[in-house]
Amino acid sequence: MISRLLLIAAVLVGAATSATAGEPRGKITIAWHVTISPAWFDPSTAPPQITPFGMLYAIHDALVRPYPGQKMGPSLAESWQESPDGKTYEFKLRPGLKFHNGDPITTEDVKFSFERYKGASTALLHDRVSDVEIVDPQVVRFHLKEPWPDFMTFYGTTASAAGIVVPKNYLTQVGDDGFRKHPVGAGPYKFVRHKPGVEVELEAFPGYWRRVPNVKTLIMRSVPEATTRAVMVKTGEADFGLVLDGPDAEGIRRDSRMQVVSSKHASIFWIEFTEQWDPKSPWHDPRLRLAANLALDRQQINEAACLGFCPPAGVIVPRVMDFALQAAPPPYDPAKARKLLAEAGYPNGLDAGEFAAIPGFPTVAEAVVNELNAAGIRVRLRSMERAAFYGAWQEKKLRGLFMTAAGNSGNAASRVDTFIRSKGAYAYGGYPDIDELFQQQASERDVEKREALLHKIQQLTIDRVMFAPVMDLRTLNAIGPRIARHTITDVWMSPFPSYEDIELKP
Amino acid sequence: MKQYITRRVGYSLLSLFLLSLTIFLFVRVTGDPTTLLLEPGASEEDIVNMRHQFGLDQPLWVQYGLFVKSFLTGDFGNSFYYRSPVVDLYFERLPNSLLLASVAMVLSLLIGIPSGVLAAVRVGGFWDSAGKVFTLLGLSLPSFFIGLVLILFFTVYLGWLPSSGAGTAAHLIMPAFTLGWYFAAAHMRLTRSSMLEVLGSEYVKLARLKGLPEAMVIGKHAFKNALIPVITLAGINLVVMINVAVVVETVFAWPGIGRLLYEGISFRDFPVVQAVVVIGGSMIIVVNLLVDILYALIDPRIRLES
Numbered sequence: 001m002i003s004r005l006l007l008i009a010a011v012l013v014g015a016a017t018s019a020t021a022g023e024p025r026g027k028i029t030i031a032w033h034v035t036i037s038p039a040w041f042d043p044s045t046a047p048p049q050i051t052p053f054g055m056l057y058a059i060h061d062a063l064v065r066p067y068p069g070q071k072m073g074p075s076l077a078e079s080w081q082e083s084p085d086g087k088t089y090e091f092k093l094r095p096g097l098k099f100h101n102g103d104p105i106t107t108e109d110v111k112f113s114f115e116r117y118k119g120a121s122t123a124l125l126h127d128r129v130s131d132v133e134i135v136d137p138q139v140v141r142f143h144l145k146e147p148w149p150d151f152m153t154f155y156g157t158t159a160s161a162a163g164i165v166v167p168k169n170y171l172t173q174v175g176d177d178g179f180r181k182h183p184v185g186a187g188p189y190k191f192v193r194h195k196p197g198v199e200v201e202l203e204a205f206p207g208y209w210r211r212v213p214n215v216k217t218l219i220m221r222s223v224p225e226a227t228t229r230a231v232m233v234k235t236g237e238a239d240f241g242l243v244l245d246g247p248d249a250e251g252i253r254r255d256s257r258m259q260v261v262s263s264k265h266a267s268i269f270w271i272e273f274t275e276q277w278d279p280k281s282p283w284h285d286p287r288l289r290l291a292a293n294l295a296l297d298r299q300q301i302n303e304a305a306c307l308g309f310c311p312p313a314g315v316i317v318p319r320v321m322d323f324a325l326q327a328a329p330p331p332y333d334p335a336k337a338r339k340l341l342a343e344a345g346y347p348n349g350l351d352a353g354e355f356a357a358i359p360g361f362p363t364v365a366e367a368v369v370n371e372l373n374a375a376g377i378r379v380r381l382r383s384m385e386r387a388a389f390y391g392a393w394q395e396k397k398l399r400g401l402f403m404t405a406a407g408n409s410g411n412a413a414s415r416v417d418t419f420i421r422s423k424g425a426y427a428y429g430g431y432p433d434i435d436e437l438f439q440q441q442a443s444e445r446d447v448e449k450r451e452a453l454l455h456k457i458q459q460l461t462i463d464r465v466m467f468a469p470v471m472d473l474r475t476l477n478a479i480g481p482r483i484a485r486h487t488i489t490d491v492w493m494s495p496f497p498s499y500e501d502i503e504l505k506p
Numbered sequence: 507m508k509q510y511i512t513r514r515v516g517y518s519l520l521s522l523f524l525l526s527l528t529i530f531l532f533v534r535v536t537g538d539p540t541t542l543l544l545e546p547g548a549s550e551e552d553i554v555n556m557r558h559q560f561g562l563d564q565p566l567w568v569q570y571g572l573f574v575k576s577f578l579t580g581d582f583g584n585s586f587y588y589r590s591p592v593v594d595l596y597f598e599r600l601p602n603s604l605l606l607a608s609v610a611m612v613l614s615l616l617i618g619i620p621s622g623v624l625a626a627v628r629v630g631g632f633w634d635s636a637g638k639v640f641t642l643l644g645l646s647l648p649s650f651f652i653g654l655v656l657i658l659f660f661t662v663y664l665g666w667l668p669s670s671g672a673g674t675a676a677h678l679i680m681p682a683f684t685l686g687w688y689f690a691a692a693h694m695r696l697t698r699s700s701m702l703e704v705l706g707s708e709y710v711k712l713a714r715l716k717g718l719p720e721a722m723v724i725g726k727h728a729f730k731n732a733l734i735p736v737i738t739l740a741g742i743n744l745v746v747m748i749n750v751a752v753v754v755e756t757v758f759a760w761p762g763i764g765r766l767l768y769e770g771i772s773f774r775d776f777p778v779v780q781a782v783v784v785i786g787g788s789m790i791i792v793v794n795l796l797v798d799i800l801y802a803l804i805d806p807r808i809r810l811e812s
Contacts, residue, residue, distance in 0.1 A: 035769050039589035047544055047556070120544075123551045180590065196598045197761030198672055223670055223759040224768070225650075231657055231669045387537025387774055394541055394553070425550045 024204035024216035026504045031229040033243035035222040036200055041183035043164035046119040050265055050409060053158050054496035058202055060185035062163035063091050064156030066492035068501055072156045076105060076165055076186060086147030086445050093138045098207055099167045100190040107140035112168040121160045149445050150413060158409040158493055188213045188500035197222060213500040233258060233478040241478035246363060249307055249476040257481040261488045262309035262474035263495030266318040267407030269364060271468035274399055277429035282350060289465035291340040295375030297332040302471050305363035309476060313469035315458045316419060320493055323412035323451050325458035337375040349376030356402040359386045368403055396428055405473055409493050412454045413441060420461060434460055514798050518791045529783040530570050539586055539774030560586055573780060582781040587773045592781040595766060602672055603762035607747035609678055613686035614693055615740060622697025626705060627724060637694055644691030649684055653757035656680045670759035681758040685751050689743050696739055700732040741793055749786030
């Protein structure tokens with residue numbers, strides 16, 4: 001096949017951005033559900049979680065990143081090219097870019113940022129990238145040891161923070177600790193101050209390449225209690241209340257001045273059948289696994305636990321991810337579930353033992369347990385503490401059926417890698433043909449062929465009833481009456497707003 | 507006396523050692539912090555990497571040795587969650603906790619002592635019963651419930667007070683009251699029983715026989731003596747308020763040490779939990795030591811008996 005030169009993005013500065021209207025004005029307060037850690041001011045130590053990106057994408061910018069209208073948009077880089085052999089990625093910086101402190105952004109900063117990165121997937125990135133070559137102050141090349149179709153997923157999305165560019169000169173002067181105390185970036189908002197445990201204040205950076213942010217001051221306030229966050233939005237103390245519980249969100253929804261908006265990040269609940277590979281276990285019989293799938297009234301669970309915002313799922317790869325199979329959820333058919341149980345030799349139902357569920361979502365867990373029991377799959381909810389559950393899951397000590405959830409970014413391949421293939425870090429077993437397909441897609445550079453392979457893997461998980469997908473997890477967020485445009489669903493796979501695009505009512 | 511003090515200091519050091527060992531082991535049996543600090547589904551490589559960064563791949567005795575060393579040098583290591591020195595985090599939060607605890611303590615004494623005296627003077631009467639109800643509510647209503655009810659009333663319905671945060675006097679009122687009520691109830695109970703004991707003593711009877719006015723008997727003779735155990739308890743309670751106002755600080759998003767401890771426990775941030783517990787424990791041990799020494803100075807029987 002003739003080698004290709006793939007021009008992923010051209011200089012379309014205006015196309016993906018909306019026109020800016022005047023000076024930034026006003027102040028908004030965002031009530032966060034967690035205490036903001038100074039570790040999130042520095043991309044080099046960002047853990048593999050989505051939460052730090054709520055801060056990182058405010059202060060910093062990356063060569064390539066998701067922003068409204070773009071899943072993987074040219075950001076500090078105006079364009080990039082993959083070489084015909086798939087082993088080199090060349091990025092060209094936008095001209096005239098500056099950090100918040102006025103330092104110009106050059107390819108030295110790009111190389112420095114990549115090399116100091118030690119957050120999520122560091123070894124993966126550093127193992128596969130052999131060299132970062134500075135061609136000139138505007139052009140930089142990443143040389144890979146082998147073609148790696150997922151390089152841009154890890155370098156240009158929330159799967160890792162390796163693509164975020166920090167100022168080399170400033171960091172060299174102040175050191176890591178100094179940087180965490182007063183970070184300088186190239187994002188839409190400048191750091192002003194951090195009151196530990198209370199709030200972070202940010203101010204609009206007029207020199208941001210995409211647009212001048214609409215809102216002048218952002219206050220990110222840490223409010224760990226969900227009810228307090230909801231109250232703050234009701235009383236006008238906050239304009240955004242992130243991650244509310246169902247009852248609090250219901251209270252917000254009843255008030256016509258406010259709205260509840262769900263996120264669209266890559267998070268999903270599903271049930272694992274840990275013993276399906278054991279011929280002595282009843283769960284080896286796919287009819288039982290199908291019965292469990294048919295026993296779940298996913299829409300009802302969604303209504304009960306998520307106010308109807310969490311769409312029922314048909315496969316364990318979140319639908320918003322690249323290469324996700326858009327599969328319809330299994331129908332709710334308790335009669336057929338009971339019939340399948342009878343056919344499998346359990347006409348009076350089956351005692352399936354304890355059912356561990358990921359902590360923090362009691363309503364989902366109880367609804368799932370009730371519906372399994374109603375169909376004759378008798379399970380007892382086992383309460384576990386968070387660390388104990390995660391530890392047991394990771395060490396594969398949970399037995400029988402259990403419900404879990406995962407919200408890390410990436411794409412369908414990274415989900416298959418972790419949860420579906422037999423050597424996956426969290427997989428209880430697997431199938432050789434799926435492993436083979438996984439290997440094939442890992443080196444497949446034709447996007448359509450790769451998608452077909454990944455779809456086939458996901459279809460096989462459905463055909464073999466490997467899991468019982470439940471529903472996507474969407475966070476519920478309260479939006480106050482002063483906000484004209486919240487942008488909370490505008491950044492692909494992120495539950496945070498596109499800060500520079502937030503608009504206040506006149 | 508010298509021997510007495512030496513022995514008390516020895517006991518204190520032993521308590522501190524046992525406390526440090528207990529908390530060190532307890533936090534470690536609660537689970538692996540890397541599973542909470544990483545997104546579920548994080549790669550094996552990220553988990554191993556994080557365990558190495560935090561020194562959790564070292565033998566337990568090495569980890570304990572490093573903890574003791576960090577305690578003795580006063581730095582307490584780096585927080586897993588914040589990635590910054592624990593001692594900095596602690597002292598950043600300490601002024602907020604001192605402020606909240608001081609105001610809550612003043613409130614608790616202002617409420618607890620007069621109501622305790624009143625209840626003791628009018629045993630079985632209306633004020634005694636009212637005091638019992640007040641005490642029961644203060645001790646049995648959970649802080650998060652009181653906090654949320656206050657927020658609903660004063661913030662949502664009346665709009666008088668901010669729901670959370672810190673910075674102004676208005677921010678302090680609800681958390682200080684919520685925290686103070688619990689301790690007010692404890693102070694009221696102790697004041698009442700202490701007053702009852704003193705009121706039954708010979709010298710109070712003598713004062714009454716001398717024909718002193720009742721106000722003088724209660725105010726001058728009984729109250730002063732009854733106050734000693736209350737003040738001792740209040741001193742220990744102040745240390746508790748500073749270090750473990752976990753629920754109150756979480757509900758009102760008050761940036762104090764209690765919330766730091768809550769976050770530390772939530773994320774299995776071992777250095778933070780260890781530091782807060784050991785510093786808080788040290789404060790209690792030091793207060794007790796000082797009280798013991800003061801008692802011994804005041805009362806020769808104590809030092810002679812020991």
